[in-house]
Amino acid sequence: MASGSTDKRVIVIGGGLAGLAATVRIAEAGIPVDLFSLVPVKRSHSVCAQGGINACNEVSRQQGYSEYEHFDETIYGGDFLADQHPVLEMANWAPRIIDLLDRMGVPFNRTAEGNRDLRLFGGSLFKRTHFAGATTGQQLIYALDEQVRRYESEGLVRKYEFWEFLWPVLTDGESAKRCAGIVAQDMRTMQIRSFRSDAVIMATGGCGLVFGKSTNSVMCTGAAAARCFKAGVFYGNPEMIQVHPTAIPGADKLRLMSESARGEGGRVWVPAIKNTDGSWGPHPRSGDDPKTIPTSERYYFLEEKYPAYGNIVPRDIATREIFDICVNHGMGVAKGNQVYLDLTHRDPEYLTRKLEGILEIYEKFVGDDPRFTPMRIFPGVHYSMGGLYTVFTKGRYEPANPLAKHKSGSRPPLGSEIGLGMQPGAMNNMMTNIEGIYAFGEVNFAYHGANRLGANALLSCIFDGLFCGVSVTNYIRDGLPGKKPASGLPGSVFDEFVNQEEAKQAKLLSTVKSGASAETNPYAIGKELGDEMTAACTVVREAGRLQQCIANIESLKGRFARLNLSDSAAWTNQSLSYTRAVGDMLSLAEAVAKGSLARRESRGAHYRSDFQQRNDAEFMKTTLTKYDPASNSVSVEFVSIDADLIAPAVRNYGKKDDSSPKAAAKPALSGV
Template identity: 45%
Template sequence: MNRGREVIVIGGGLGGLWATLTIAEAGHRVRLFSLFEVMRSHSVCAQGGINAVFDAKGEHDSVRQHIVDTIKGGSYLANQPPIQSMCEDAPGLIRTFERMGVTFSRTPEGQLDQRLFGGVKHRRTCFAGASTGQQLLHGVDQQVRRLEADDRVHKHEWWEFLSLVKDADGVCRGIVAMDLRSLEVRAFRADAVVLATGGLGQIYAPKTTCSTNSTGAAASRVYQQGARFANAEFFQFHPTAMLGEDKTRLMSEAARGEGGRIWVPRDPADRREPARIPEAERFYFLEDWYPAYGNTVPRDIASRAIWKVTRELGQGVGGSDRVYLDLTHLDRGFVASRLGAILSIYRKFAGSDPLQAPMEIFPAAHYAMGGLWVDYEKDTSTGGMRPGSPRNHATSIPGLYACGECDYAYHGANRLGANSLLSASYSGRVAGEAVVSYLNGLATGAEAMPAEYFDAEIRYQAQINQHFMHARGDQNPYHLHQALGALMTAKVGVVRNNAELDAAIAELAELEQRFARLDLAEANAWANQSLAHARQVFDMVKLAQVMAASARARDECRGAHYKPEFALEMPPDKYAGDPEFEAYRARWKANNAEWLKTTVAEYSTDSPRISFEPVDLSLLQPEQPRDYR
């Protein structure tokens, strides 16, 4: 058995740290690359909680129900063996976090507290106030720091991944990265590489809850080198984001789970302060339209409902794109203890106290269900993933693995709230175990690869830098980023149609061409932030093309992808046996037969090549769609 091999992990969030921890504890050396200090990774921004079944509230919850909710919440579009394994392992993962010192919120009796989240009817979300991601990240980071002190992990903070280095057979043998302080471009050999670089919300900037680091550039770069990208059209818009000039900021789904109510004045001309509007003159539209779930409907449904109220019915607050998220009816001490972090954010950036007046919110780009295509091996005895298989979380490039938000594995067409921290942590651990197995079967390591492969890739990346820095045209990279965000928000957003998607594809091609006229206005050979940003924006455009092409290819409504002209509306107050309902169900089954498939994009110099592959439905066959009314 080969021990002590060299592995590179790119990304210091929960996925990357769990992969690092798992690989290093197996005896291998890990280089951990991050765009910034690891503790600034975007996982720290997750607020509401992490799902695991403990049935702490005595609601007869079960792991089976967690699996079913995740499958149905994703509109059956995720392969089911990985979902089964993730949900089964969730309670043990929480206990591991506890042993790492994570301070989860607890009941007066000292038991783990759990809260309600969207799309489910059971309280299964463990949380640490409203800063859960921060607490989880601290816990795993401390364990990685222990290994760093033992010289088993070496961190490269403030380094940016530029490209893979592959051998003549297409096997990943290392990377080329750039020191963001000096702009030095270097190659690093590795026997395996794990990509854990998070989401791509900056494609929609500034209308996104994601940090400025969530560009998707790293995933785009490996896609352009041959890695397949799956389900790119499915992008979640969080319904409750506070408004802002610079960006939108997340107001956690926990606010709805703890009793927050969404409403608008029944009279769109009503300009009174919200506290002066009587209950009878308020429109609690989620409660009216979806009484079975009320304010805890899934995010895609809530976002489209808000879109309908504001854009179609013209009933937004003050006639604008905003609705109220109201906590003022709840006990002040209860809200302060459970949601303190988001209260502080809103007070700081909106200048208003959510305990005194409702928050003003609107949907914003939040989370990518799609990502790099990754494999898995099914365990025929359990129905889940086979533990430790080298196929688990392997991309289509041998030796390259992906985990966290940059893979597509667990959420299908839509992600349930609080499954993100779970999937990031779980997938990081699984990817780490898979890498260890891959290394054990590796005959020849990266040390045998000729230096000329690495030298050639260094020269190529350095040439790109020189071209960007010395080009003199009329295009500013920051203006190009603004144009990209405006285009994607307008035409590949909450509601889509084919005419606008066709226009988006054409405009994205034109946007890519504008990079030929780039002007950074500086050619410093050190700490050149414009260079790094320009390269990221270019790769965001390439990934946006994948998203638009994938959305254009899917002529249906599923999860977060919504084209009204292809909507199959369930007949109101109709049930099994009713002819109208049975006709609807027949149409739904026919639609599934055609579209219940994973969208797969492969890189081409002209435009993405889009194909479809079947989904593993071995655990739960599609029935009729869930009726949240």
């Protein structure tokens, strides 16, 4: 049964930063919002973001930084894969977003005078990262959660917490399919029903669980995105998966050690012996207490290889270097897959003040105090740059000639500082190929290209919600819903999809068998998928292994088709929900693997040992994947990108050539 209201409504799926920012913006325009989330929105995965949020600010501006420089860093950091105009717009908006969060009461760290404090973060030589202790994401989402609660108490927002999105309701639009609502399930009562809406905003985050253990929260399965994908929404750059260089290995998940640990002076090293030719070799006692390893036997490999950026090189580079040291050179701590991240040279009081939250996580889960003992870390799957494929309308700023890589401190092109990257309020900004379905935040493939810079994720989520939220309200008023509101559609349109989902559930429930073997146990299938994806599709990829991975996904699909559900309950059946998600994750995994195979180059987070160079002529393009329901399989093609503003340059972060003499001191970091 669909709700019979004649009011135009918006559905937001996901209550993290992107979903909450969109909800606030749309409710503020007087349009009612139905907000769906697997968890109480305050518990969304955004709480895990630690380090901060980037924005040009008055201090860095006077040192030569600008919004344009932030844009430039983001494009360069993303290895020139992102469409450029939306990124420019995001960078332009960043200072306004910080101001807004400040007004909402986010306790940003302060200087003695009471201004917002700043820290250094990867991919920049300027301090442009704002932060609230070491739990910036938590503080930001709380501020937005509070504003949503305010609209909820005024009746403009209706929350559907513990409701799972199952499928978009699609019907004929003017020329193509259009979305008119969703089918969702109450995770407690197991009721399945449809909801009408004139626009659906997917703000469902990443897909870390496709890789089994990751830094993501347990609900970040990617299933919601996968369901849209299977319903016909295109998925862009699935192979662009960020592996965070510094995670704490754990039995249930990989806990993030924030990049701010490096930003605040953390040094990455392994015990090693320097050979007479200057190269480094394995240390015989690499598992000994690190305090007993003399300075001369500590190999600070990031500082040696990247004298300019040192320990704050971007994530993909740090990840590959750590992986290389451990896996290829066998120089990991205690010969294992781990290196030291060392903060013990900093004042413990200072560390407590700046990093307490994240250091506490390490101590809580490992048992050592990082202020006095170097942490043991290893890369872990962290973020999906890829996501649902979206479009946008360019703003007016279109220079005749693309500019070469922008130089720090030089004057930005005229007009670029006032939001002209995207046309404000254009109805299609961040809309997918299905009319009425938008994708905001991590589930949106835009902004981060082939690699995301630290502290840009929170920004892109809130920017999508606020800036593109206006696009949604305009679409509701002036687009198709103005002429043909979802409330006027016949109930049969919705019943068809409810029936489809009920049939799927009935089929799963018919397989219940207690004590099923691992062969057909959904949890085992999910775990094996994660292990396989981690082995084949993370730090280093290669054609043969990827082909094997695709074949293995096929065989997991076969096992999924004959699985045995382990719980038949008609009330709060979490096994059913997880099992259904595993089925959808398999298709997303296939997109990741096939995208990785098709992109025969190395770019950003995507590194192919058999194609180590970036190949702009063939692959400076978006990987566009489509799902074919008839064959239950994924196809890959490449589409051109918008690269009008910055011409591609070699992205090496000033890596020192092995033959060159040791470089001089690091460039001065802008001090605040």
